[in-house]
Amino acid sequence: MTDTPLLKVSGVSKFYGSRIGCKDVSFELWPGEVLAIVGESGSGKTTLLNCLSTRLMPTTGSVEYRMRDGNFRDLYHMSEAERRFLMRTDWGFVHQNPADGLRMTVSAGANVGERLMAVGDRHYGNIRATANDWLTRVEIGTDRIDDQPRAFSGGMRQRLQIARNLVTSPRLVFMDEPTGGLDVSVQARLLDLVRGLVNDLGLSAIVVTHDLAVARLLSHRMMVMKDGHVIEHGLTDRVLDDPREPYTQLLVSSILQV
Amino acid sequence: MATPLVVSEVFKSFTMHLRDGIKLPVVNDVSFSVASGECVVLGGPSGIGKSSILKMLYGNYAVDAGQILVSHKDRLVDIASADPRTIIDVRRHTLGYVSQFLRTVPRVAALDVVAEPLVARGIQAPEAKEKASDLLARLNLPRELWSLPPATFSGGEQQRVNIARGFITSHSILLLDEPTASLDAVNRRVVVDMIAEKKREGVALLGIFHDEEVREAVADRILDVTRFSPRKAAA
Numbered sequence: 001m002t003d004t005p006l007l008k009v010s011g012v013s014k015f016y017g018s019r020i021g022c023k024d025v026s027f028e029l030w031p032g033e034v035l036a037i038v039g040e041s042g043s044g045k046t047t048l049l050n051c052l053s054t055r056l057m058p059t060t061g062s063v064e065y066r067m068r069d070g071n072f073r074d075l076y077h078m079s080e081a082e083r084r085f086l087m088r089t090d091w092g093f094v095h096q097n098p099a100d101g102l103r104m105t106v107s108a109g110a111n112v113g114e115r116l117m118a119v120g121d122r123h124y125g126n127i128r129a130t131a132n133d134w135l136t137r138v139e140i141g142t143d144r145i146d147d148q149p150r151a152f153s154g155g156m157r158q159r160l161q162i163a164r165n166l167v168t169s170p171r172l173v174f175m176d177e178p179t180g181g182l183d184v185s186v187q188a189r190l191l192d193l194v195r196g197l198v199n200d201l202g203l204s205a206i207v208v209t210h211d212l213a214v215a216r217l218l219s220h221r222m223m224v225m226k227d228g229h230v231i232e233h234g235l236t237d238r239v240l241d242d243p244r245e246p247y248t249q250l251l252v253s254s255i256l257q258v
Numbered sequence: 259m260a261t262p263l264v265v266s267e268v269f270k271s272f273t274m275h276l277r278d279g280i281k282l283p284v285v286n287d288v289s290f291s292v293a294s295g296e297c298v299v300l301g302g303p304s305g306i307g308k309s310s311i312l313k314m315l316y317g318n319y320a321v322d323a324g325q326i327l328v329s330h331k332d333r334l335v336d337i338a339s340a341d342p343r344t345i346i347d348v349r350r351h352t353l354g355y356v357s358q359f360l361r362t363v364p365r366v367a368a369l370d371v372v373a374e375p376l377v378a379r380g381i382q383a384p385e386a387k388e389k390a391s392d393l394l395a396r397l398n399l400p401r402e403l404w405s406l407p408p409a410t411f412s413g414g415e416q417q418r419v420n421i422a423r424g425f426i427t428s429h430s431i432l433l434l435d436e437p438t439a440s441l442d443a444v445n446r447r448v449v450v451d452m453i454a455e456k457k458r459e460g461v462a463l464l465g466i467f468h469d470e471e472v473r474e475a476v477a478d479r480i481l482d483v484t485r486f487s488p489r490k491a492a493a
Contacts, residue, residue, distance in 0.1 A: 030343055033343065188364035188365060189364075189365065191364070192363065192364055192365040192366065195363070199377075199378075217363065220342060220343075220346055221342045221343075234320075234342060235317055235342040235345055235346070237316075237317065237318045238317060238318055238319070238320055238342075241313065241318040241319060242272075242313075242318065242319040242320050244273075244320065245275070246275035246276070249274070249275050249276055250275075250276060253276060
């Protein structure tokens with residue numbers, strides 16, 4: 001257990017005019033920890049994720065991140081260039097729709113290599129070797145390295161997006177419904193892969209999902225959102241086995257048993 | 259050395275918000291402790307709250323009041339009030355749990371399921387797998403199943419994977435929720451031997467065993483949960 005959090009979030013709110021996106025969210029994320037944000041559509045989970053990852057400016061509140069030099073920086077007091085550099089190197093963002101996170105018209109290898117070049121890698125042979133290695137880790141055959149993601153299935157595209165994000169050894173990865181839209185057998189494979197990578201690399205992650213089974217499998221801790229508010233927050237097992245709030249009880253009791 | 263596990267004045271009820279907020283009391287005023295090298299068995303009829311007590315101790319259920327003190331890395335941690343990060347650390351290093359049913363993860367092989375708690379504690383994979391193999395062999399799980407994910411195993415086979423996973427670490431406290439329920443006589447005896455070994459190593463064990471023969475063999479003391487039951491108090 002390290003004694004310093006990686007991310008400190010305090011009092012983050014986002015209003016769209018008079019409508020609430022998310023209201024007064026505070027928490028800390030520690031190294032190696034996976035936090036799931038669950039709730040139904042429109043509960044504010046994606047708004048919150050976007051506020052945390054600087055894709056959206058919160059109306060109030062602060063988000064502090066511990067840089068590699070050990071100093072905390074407030075994300076919203078950084079320059080645009082610094083934020084972009086952070087997103088390209090120390091962070092990853094896995095979109096629900098892989099087309100949002102990939103370049104669909106360049107090769108799979110280039111999709112992975114681009115992030116490496118962003119951190120200063122210039123040696124073609126090294127970049128290609130690393131890209132090959134990552135394609136193997138996400139179970140994409142190396143004979144597909146020169147194909148464009150347009151020619152990939154949905155599950156392969158999602159795995160490629162994960163490889164693209166993890167190749168620079170980020171410390172924090174944001175995931176927005178990473179298994180949404182995939183059929184269950186592909187989902188299982190992806191979850192197993194993400195679980196393994198998170199454990200092996202000691203990543204911290206914030207995962208938005210409406211699927212409680214995904215949250216159970218991936219996360220240590222869970223936040224339940226409703227109408228922009230965090231209504232319940234705790235150890236994932238505890239929230240799912242002994243939900244306290246009426247809305248959480250409704251969510252948990254609505255899971256279909258197979 | 260501090261007593262590994264001390265439970266004092268724990269109350270637990272469920273509020274069913276979807277059923278007009280009715281309140282179901284589960285247990286009242288639970289107090290007991292488990293010493294190092296001791297195996298305490300929770301007794302009493304089904305539905306009296308035995309499994310609920312184990313789940314509270316493991317942090318799966320929140321408690322309404324009271325303390326659950328666990329001796330963790332030379333300090334005392336109150337599971338009832340600890341934050342999630344602390345509970346995860348306690349589970350990794352101090353508190354083990356063998357549940358009634360194995361929660362399977364798709365695509366993960368039985369051997370890796372068993373080795374995982376050791377890997378999580380930083381032990382190298384080959385060493386962890388070797389230890390996992392020893393345990394699975396001892397529990398007579400056919401070798402050809404080791405590389406398969408346990409989702410398709412029989413109840414008894416899954417249970418043995420679960421036991422191996424719970425016993426592989428050297429946790430100082432072990433909670434056992436009917437670990438022998440779906441086992442045949444031979445494997446029941448293996449588990450009884452494994453529990454005896456844990457006792458000799460100074461582990462504090464707390465378990466539920468409906469099988470009388472096993473209970474006789476392992477229990478140092480039987481704690482009748484009926485006395486914590488709110489229904490008895492009302493009668």
